[in-house]
Amino acid sequence: MSGGPAGRGRPRGSWPWGGVRPFSIKTKLGALVVVSVLITTGLSVIAVHTKTELRFITVFSMIATLLITQFVAHSLTAPLDDMNAVARSISHGDYTRRVRENRRDELGDLAETINVMADELEAQDRQRKELVANVSHELRTPIAGLRAVLENIVDGVTRADPETMRTALKQTERLGRLVETLLDLSRLDNGVVPLKKRRFEVWPYLSGVLKEANMLASARAGMASGSGSHTRTDVHLHLDVSPPELTAHADPERIHQVVANLIDNAVKHSPPHGRVTVRARRGDRPDSLELEVLDEGPGIPRTEWHRVFERFNRGNVNRPHGPGSDGGTGLGLAIARWAVDLHGGRIGVAESERGCRILITLPGTPSVPS
Numbered sequence: 187m188s189g190g191p192a193g194r195g196r197p198r199g200s201w202p203w204g205g206v207r208p209f210s211i212k213t214k215l216g217a218l219v220v221v222s223v224l225i226t227t228g229l230s231v232i233a234v235h236t237k238t239e240l241r242f243i244t245v246f247s248m249i250a251t252l253l254i255t256q257f258v259a260h261s262l263t264a265p266l267d268d269m270n271a272v273a274r275s276i277s278h279g280d281y282t283r284r285v286r287e288n289r290r291d292e293l294g295d296l297a298e299t300i301n302v303m304a305d306e307l308e309a310q311d312r313q314r315k316e317l318v319a320n321v322s323h324e325l326r327t328p329i330a331g332l333r334a335v336l337e338n339i340v341d342g343v344t345r346a347d348p349e350t351m352r353t354a355l356k357q358t359e360r361l362g363r364l365v366e367t368l369l370d371l372s373r374l375d376n377g378v379v380p381l382k383k384r385r386f387e388v389w390p391y392l393s394g395v396l397k398e399a400n401m402l403a404s405a406r407a408g409m410a411s412g413s414g415s416h417t418r419t420d421v422h423l424h425l426d427v428s429p430p431e432l433t434a435h436a437d438p439e440r441i442h443q444v445v446a447n448l449i450d451n452a453v454k455h456s457p458p459h460g461r462v463t464v465r466a467r468r469g470d471r472p473d474s475l476e477l478e479v480l481d482e483g484p485g486i487p488r489t490e491w492h493r494v495f496e497r498f499n500r501g502n503v504n505r506p507h508g509p510g511s512d513g514g515t516g517l518g519l520a521i522a523r524w525a526v527d528l529h530g531g532r533i534g535v536a537e538s539e540r541g542c543r544i545l546i547t548l549p550g551t552p553s554v555p556s
Contacts, residue, residue: 194488400423451519481542
């Protein structure tokens with residue numbers, strides 16, 4: 187595990203100035219034996235010169251040796267009690283406690299190892315909880331859309347024509363894909379999450395994402411949405427792709443997660459009858475892509491830019507802007523950053539004269555060295 191206090195990367199049994207640790211347990215036990223012998227010898231010499239009885243010297247030697255032994259034993263057992271308490275807390279699911287690392291012996295190394303283990307267990311527990319939250323957040327959107335379509339058919343609001351059934355089928359297929367892709371989050375830290383990159387045309391692809399966003403918003407407008415997704419139909423979505431024949435090389439399903447979540451977030455914070463623009467431009471490398479999502483909302487304070495993509499961060503806005511939106515779960519932008527990071531790209535808040543502007547850069551195909 188990387189990071190942590192300085193010195194955690196040193197080899198066991200060695201110190202920055204080189205050589206063996208100066209205060210090892212072996213050294214302390216050896217010093218105890220030497221001191222005990224010296225005390226006994228010194229008292230014996232004193233007894234010879236002062237003609238003191240041997241029994242008194244023996245008693246004094248035993249008392250002095252016991253006191254020194256008790257001091258050394260306490261210095262060895264006290265940190266073990268602390269380690270035992272921390273280990274017991276970890277076994278009960280509390281990963282916040284740590285052992286004090288103020289020793290320069292084998293027990294100090296053991297304390298360091300326990301703290302590193304606690305850090306890793308805490309990180310794994312947090313990732314497990316985030317995985318459940320991510321799965322819940324991502325699965326609710328297609329389920330809500332599919333449910334809305336089917337309820338409209340059952341209630342007679344719409345007919346079960348081929349177009350409506352294609353919409354339901356599309357949501358069902360997306361639901362199946364999400365089940366597979368979201369489970370890959372459990373392998374995220376191991377760097378083995380698969381990316382299915384391919385070259386695709388940007389205009390028809392983003393046009394489909396925007397149409398689906400409009401369709402889902404209209405479907406949700408007639409039902410309560412507890413998924414954190416907007417139900418607004420008054421915000422206009424605009425697509426700007428230049429040049430029109432622009433292509434990109436990426437995983438379309440992952441990029442769909444990015445754009446859909448950014449649109450959802452932008453719409454929720456747009457003013458009534460506002461406008462959200464998705465802009466695509468060619469990057470510096472072959473098939474690289476620069477995406478921007480702009481809204482006309484209140485924007486994000488510069489002091490909050492570094493926290494925008496944190497999980498469960500919902501900003502400082504007490505209530506969402508515009509009718510028909512809710513506060514969300516604070517996971518959409520975190521998922522967008524995760525998908526962009528998988529591509530080796532960058533995502534962040536950029537300067538904008540009005541509203542919020544999120545800028546994404548995807549690297550495209552790597553250049554072949556000549």
